[in-house]
Amino acid sequence: MATRFPRIAPRGFLNHGARRAPVNLTTCRLFTPRPRPIHSSRSTPHKTRIPTPRTARVAPVGLLVGGGLVASVLAFFQAHDTGNLPEASITPSADDRDPTIPRFRLSDVRKHGPDSSEPWVIFEDKVYNITDWVEAHPGGDVILRAAGGCIEPYWNIFTIHKAPHVREILDQYIIGFVDVADLGPDGRPVAEAIEDPFENDPVRDPRLITHTIKPRNAEPPNEELDRTFYTPNELFYIRHHMWVPVVEEAKADDFALTVELPDGEVKRYTIGELKAKFPTHKVTAVLQCSGNRRNDMTRHAGKTNGLQWGVGAISNAEWEGVRLSDLLADAGLDTTPAQPDTSSLHAQFTGAEAYSASIPLPKALSPTGDVLLAFKMNGETLPRDHGFPLRAIVPGNVAARSVKWLNKIVISDEEATSQWQRRDYKSFGPNEGPNPDWDKAPSIQEMPVTSAITGVWVGDCIKKVPWMGGDKADNPSSKRRTIDMAATPQKVGFTSKPKTIPCPETTPDNEPIALQGYAYSGGGRKITRVDVSLDGGATWDQAELVDDCSNPATPCHCNRSWGWTRWRYTGTLPVLSLPVSTTTILPPVLQKVGQDCEDGFGRSVSLLGQLPKKQCTTLIVKATDESYNTQPESHKGIYNVRGNLATAWHRVKICPECTRGNGKPGGVTWNTGETYGCGFRKQAEEVREGMKAAASGKGGK
Ligand code: MTE
Numbered sequence: 001m002a003t004r005f006p007r008i009a010p011r012g013f014l015n016h017g018a019r020r021a022p023v024n025l026t027t028c029r030l031f032t033p034r035p036r037p038i039h040s041s042r043s044t045p046h047k048t049r050i051p052t053p054r055t056a057r058v059a060p061v062g063l064l065v066g067g068g069l070v071a072s073v074l075a076f077f078q079a080h081d082t083g084n085l086p087e088a089s090i091t092p093s094a095d096d097r098d099p100t101i102p103r104f105r106l107s108d109v110r111k112h113g114p115d116s117s118e119p120w121v122i123f124e125d126k127v128y129n130i131t132d133w134v135e136a137h138p139g140g141d142v143i144l145r146a147a148g149g150c151i152e153p154y155w156n157i158f159t160i161h162k163a164p165h166v167r168e169i170l171d172q173y174i175i176g177f178v179d180v181a182d183l184g185p186d187g188r189p190v191a192e193a194i195e196d197p198f199e200n201d202p203v204r205d206p207r208l209i210t211h212t213i214k215p216r217n218a219e220p221p222n223e224e225l226d227r228t229f230y231t232p233n234e235l236f237y238i239r240h241h242m243w244v245p246v247v248e249e250a251k252a253d254d255f256a257l258t259v260e261l262p263d264g265e266v267k268r269y270t271i272g273e274l275k276a277k278f279p280t281h282k283v284t285a286v287l288q289c290s291g292n293r294r295n296d297m298t299r300h301a302g303k304t305n306g307l308q309w310g311v312g313a314i315s316n317a318e319w320e321g322v323r324l325s326d327l328l329a330d331a332g333l334d335t336t337p338a339q340p341d342t343s344s345l346h347a348q349f350t351g352a353e354a355y356s357a358s359i360p361l362p363k364a365l366s367p368t369g370d371v372l373l374a375f376k377m378n379g380e381t382l383p384r385d386h387g388f389p390l391r392a393i394v395p396g397n398v399a400a401r402s403v404k405w406l407n408k409i410v411i412s413d414e415e416a417t418s419q420w421q422r423r424d425y426k427s428f429g430p431n432e433g434p435n436p437d438w439d440k441a442p443s444i445q446e447m448p449v450t451s452a453i454t455g456v457w458v459g460d461c462i463k464k465v466p467w468m469g470g471d472k473a474d475n476p477s478s479k480r481r482t483i484d485m486a487a488t489p490q491k492v493g494f495t496s497k498p499k500t501i502p503c504p505e506t507t508p509d510n511e512p513i514a515l516q517g518y519a520y521s522g523g524g525r526k527i528t529r530v531d532v533s534l535d536g537g538a539t540w541d542q543a544e545l546v547d548d549c550s551n552p553a554t555p556c557h558c559n560r561s562w563g564w565t566r567w568r569y570t571g572t573l574p575v576l577s578l579p580v581s582t583t584t585i586l587p588p589v590l591q592k593v594g595q596d597c598e599d600g601f602g603r604s605v606s607l608l609g610q611l612p613k614k615q616c617t618t619l620i621v622k623a624t625d626e627s628y629n630t631q632p633e634s635h636k637g638i639y640n641v642r643g644n645l646a647t648a649w650h651r652v653k654i655c656p657e658c659t660r661g662n663g664k665p666g667g668v669t670w671n672t673g674e675t676y677g678c679g680f681r682k683q684a685e686e687v688r689e690g691m692k693a694a695a696s697g698k699g700g701k
Contacts, residue, residue: 094180095177095180097125097177101176101177102175102176102177103176103177103178103179103180104120104127104175104176104177104178104179105178105179105181105182106122106178106179106182106189109121109122109127109148109149109178110148110149111148112129112147112148113147113148113149114144114145114147114148116147116148117131118131119131119134119143119144119147119148120147120148120175121143121146121147121148121149121150121151122149122150122151122178122189123150123151123152123155123170124152124187124188125177125178125183125187125188125189126174126176126177126178127174127175127176127177127178128151128170128173128174128175129173129175130143130147130170130173132173133169133170133172133173138160138418138419141354142154142242142353142354145197145353145354149194149195150189150194150195152194153194153195153196153197154197157197157214157215157241157242160419196214197214197242197243198214198215198216198243198244200243200244200246201214201216201243201244202244202383202384202385204216204218204234204238204385205234205235207220207221207224207235208220208221208235208237208238209221209310209312211307211308211309212307214243215240215241215242215243216238216240216244216385217238217239217240217307218237218238219237219238219309219310219312219313220235220236220237220312220315221312222310222311222312222454222455223454223455225311225312225314225315225454225518226316226454226516226517226518226564226566227466228554229316229546229548229551229554229563229566230284230316230317230318230378230554231315231316231317232378233317233377233378233380233383233386234383235315236287236315236317236377236385236386237287237289237312237313237314237315238385238386239289239313239399240385241355241420242353242354242355243353244353244384244385244405245351245352245353245405247352247384247388247389247405249381252271252375252381252388252389253270253271253272253275253389254270254271254272255270255271255389255390255407256268256269256270256407257269257270257271257274257373257390257406257407257408257409258407258408258409259327259328259331259409259410259411260408260409260410260411261331261332261333261411262333262345262411262412262413265332267330267331267332269327271375271389271390274321274322274327274373274375274390275322275375277322277330278322278323278326278327278330279322279323279326280320280321280322281320281321281322281323281370281372281557282318282319282320282557283318283319283320283370283372283374283393283395283557283558283562284316284317284318284319284549284556284557284558284562284563285316285317285319285370285393285395285396285558285562285563286314286315286316286395286520286562286563286564287314287315287317287393287399287402288313288314288398288399288447288450288520288522289309289313289314289398289399289400290398290399290400290425290427290444290447290644290645291306291307291309291313291642291643291644291646292309292311292312292313292314292450292646293309293310293311293313293450293452293646293647293650294306294307294308294309294313294643294644294646295308295309295310296310296311296635296646296648296650297635297638297639297643297646297648298643300634300635300636300648300651301430301634301635301636301638301639302639303641304639304640304641304642304643304646305434305641305642305643306424306642306643306644311452311453311454311517311650314518314520314564316518316563316564317377317378318377318378318379318557319372319374319376319377319393320372320374320375320376320377320379321372321373321374321375321376321390321393322372322373323370323371323372323373324347324364324371324372324373324392324409325364325365325366325367325369325371327373327409328347328364328365328409328411333411335365342361342362342365343361343362344361344413345360345361345411345412345413346358346359346360346361346411346412346413346414346415346416347359347360347361347363347364347409347410347411348408348409348410348411348412348415348416349392349401349403349406349408349409349416350403350406350407350408350409350410350416351387351403351404351405351406351407352405352406352407353405355403355404355418355420356403356416356417356418356420356421357400357401357403357416357418357420357421357425358401358412358415358416358421359371359394359397359401359445360445361411363394363397363445367559368524368559368560369395369396369559370393370395370558370559370560370562371392371393371394371395372392372393372395373390373391373392373393373406374387374390374391374392374393375389375390386404387403387404387405387406388405389405390405390406390407391403391404391405391406392406395524395558395560395562396446396447396522396523396524396525396560396562397445397446397447397522398425398444398445398446398447398522400420400424400425400444401445415443421443422438422439422443423438424642425443425444425644426438426441426442426443426444426642426644427441427444427638427640427642427644427645428441428640428641428642429640430636430637430638430639430640432640432641433641434641436640436641444644444645446522446523447520447521447522447523447645448521448522448629448631448645448647449519449520449521449522449525449527449623449624449625449629449630449631449647450519450520450521450623450631450647450650451517451518451519451520451527451530451567451621451622451623451631451650452517452518452621452650453515453516453517453619453621453650453652454516454517454518455514455515455516455517456513456514456515456619456652456654457513457514457515458511458512458513458573458654458670459508459511459512459668459670462512462513462514462570465514465516465570467516467568468514468570504578504658504668505577505578506575506576506577506578507573507575507576507578507656507668508575508668509575510572511572511573511575511668512570512571512572512573513534513570513571513572513573513619514568514569514570515532515543515568515569515570515619515621516566516567516568516569517530517566517567517621517650518564518565518566518567519545519564519565519566519567519621519623520563520564520565520623521561521623521625521626521629523560524558524559524560524561524562525560525561525625525626525627525629526560526561526565526625526626527545527561527564527565527623527624527625527626528624528625528626529542529545529623529624530542530543530545530565530567530569530621530622530623530624531543531620531621531622531623531624532569532571532619532620532621533618533619533620534571534572534573534574534617534619535574535617535618536617536618536620536651537618537620537633537649541569541571543567543568543569543621544567544568544569545565545566545567546565546566546567546568548563548565548566549563561626565623567621573617574617576615576616576617576656577615578615578656578657578658578668615655615656616653616654616655616656617653617654617655618651618652618653618654619651619652619653619654620649620650620651621649621650622649622650631647631648631649632647632648632649633648633649634648634649635648654670654671655670655671656668656669656670657669657670657671
């Protein structure tokens with residue numbers, strides 16, 4: 001018999017928890033472990049025995065996309081209409097939630113999975129019929145992935161869901177409670193019943209520095225980032241918004257890509273057909289996240305929203321696949337460049353997990369644009385983390401447009417409607433504050449010029465620089481060096497061995513330093529110059545640009561400069577005065593605050609801040625491209641709340657210290673005054689431990 005659902009949810013309804021009830025953990029499993037079919041579609045509606053309440057709801061898309069928050073709050077109080085309601089189970093006496101509201105068993109919910117015409121989800125202890133929300137959901141039909149089970153693991157991936165108004169939108173679709181017999185001691189479906197969307201994610205290289213584990217976002221450590229021209233696949237940075245879709249390797253050639261033309265015609269190609277039908281091409285191209293170096297902007301200009309990337313949300317690879325323009329021509333699109341009717345169109349890409357983004361069609365069709373549908377990376381099958389079995393590669397543009405696990409292309413008169421196109425990857429004026437006008441700013445496409453220092457060696461350490469080569473290390477005044485490309489594993493170091501007993505008053509004359517890094521500009525613009533300063537910008541010199549493309553081991557394939565330029569520099573540091581390290585020099589009795597003393601070398605010091613002032617110097621790099629675009633001096637001038645396009649001069653502060661302790665001779669130690677990894681290393685250690693545990697079967701991935 002159908003139970004009537006109250007027209008307006010009682011005020012206390014949402015906060016009412018279920019009382020503890022005995023639970024059979026094994027019966028609560030909502031999902032059998034599966035890779036779900038990645039082409040989840042609602043095209044095969046399935047008749048369900050349970051009638052569900054259809055409501056005259058206001059489509060909430062505008063509430064999120066258009067930002068009508070007030071409307072969404074009002075919408076919460078809108079009527080849940082009557083109609084045929086599901087069969088409710090008997091409410092056990094241990095359940096003190098509103099008895100007039102229907103109860104559903106997990107088995108009922110399971111029947112309303114992604115392929116159902118009436119998808120349901122569970123959030124906390126409540127059941128929602130999201131049928132009317134799917135179309136309007138700003139994240140697209142990714143919401144269907146959770147249908148038939150708990151939405152929480154998916155919900156928690158997107159911070160937007162934490163906003164109260166979003167919860168209120170969901171609350172419009174409540175149809176009942178999870179039956180108390182299916183709840184755990186905390187009043188929620190037991191953990192075993194909740195699917196982990198990331199359970200099939202690949203195992204990653206433990207050297208990666210991880211920012212978030214689920215979804216995985218990680219960058220290579222500086223010492224690995226540009227050690228070779230092509231970043232090895234296992235160290236290529238990873239930027240996921242969701243989980244990694246599962247595609248069986250043996251069936252990769254059957255993976256289908258659909259192409260929808262402006263007239264609505266849809267063509268379908270398998271990867272096998274793409275390989276057989278079109279010539280394959282190679283392209284050397286960087287992928288760079290618009291948030292690369294965001295942490296730099298945060299430290300130098302203010303709080304930014306987003307993953308706090310260091311200098312490693314960028315990597316370089318050789319991609320292989322077929323040209324998008326060949327595919328579009330075959331599908332029936334007029335691909336003659338700059339057709340008036342195509343120049344204002346967009347190529348929208350969708351990935352199998354629901355991510356989507358777009359590029360202007362002229363870039364897709366440009367004969368020199370090199371846009372690929374790639375199935376190989378650095379000569380190997382595309383790794384799962386980087387889009388297996390197929391991804392778009394849009395050289396010169398922000399990597400957010402290089403959609404992974406590509407299964408749909410739509411040629412449209414508008415940009416992709418996803419938040420990743422219309423929101424996240426945009427930039428604003430420094431004055432526009434935390435709530436900029438998202439619609440006014442154009443989506444980021446071509447990237448501006450940037451560069452970074454990835455390795456620093458000082459003093460004796462430069463003997464370890466792999467590209468310095470033997471005895472040349474003893475002659476630091478010679479700046480131009482033959483680069484030994486057979487680079488041995490290197491150590492980024494900041495320490496020179498003790499030289500003087502006792503400690504000197506200044507750092508040595510001619511203290512040698514070696515630096516290395518990368519420079520890159522979007523739009524295929526070649527890097528023409530890299531400027532380096534060792535004294536905070538007072539004086540400048542030019543770095544040597546490594547001509548990797550001329551190296552037969554790393555040939556470049558491209559119509560324009562889509563890859564990065566690695567650079568090297570050697571020089572001598574300015575002489576700096578050297579403070580003593582009080583904790584190692586002064587006897588404990590003299591380390592009391594306010595007590596004047598001698599530092600052991602006849603210099604008067606006071607622990608009330610009268611020690612010789614610590615002197616540091618700042619290493620700087622900035623690059624210029626073939627259009628004479630160069631990097632801005634500071635992040636303050638380009639600050640934006642999203643922390644996108646953090647391309648200011650890259651600075652690394654290094655400070656000398658004199659140490660002497662435990663009866664050992666004193667010496668000069670150079671430290672970075674600031675950790676430009678910003679604590680990532682500690683996190684990387686933790687992740688490494690987790691990976692080791694996973695490998696030994698003791699823990700998660
Ligand atoms: N494609 C899909 N399907 N899903 C994603 O989350 N992330 C985008 C882009 N393509 C993304 C995607 C972003 S923001 C970036 S920076 C690049 O992929 C990262 O590519 P990578 O992980 O291979 O380095």
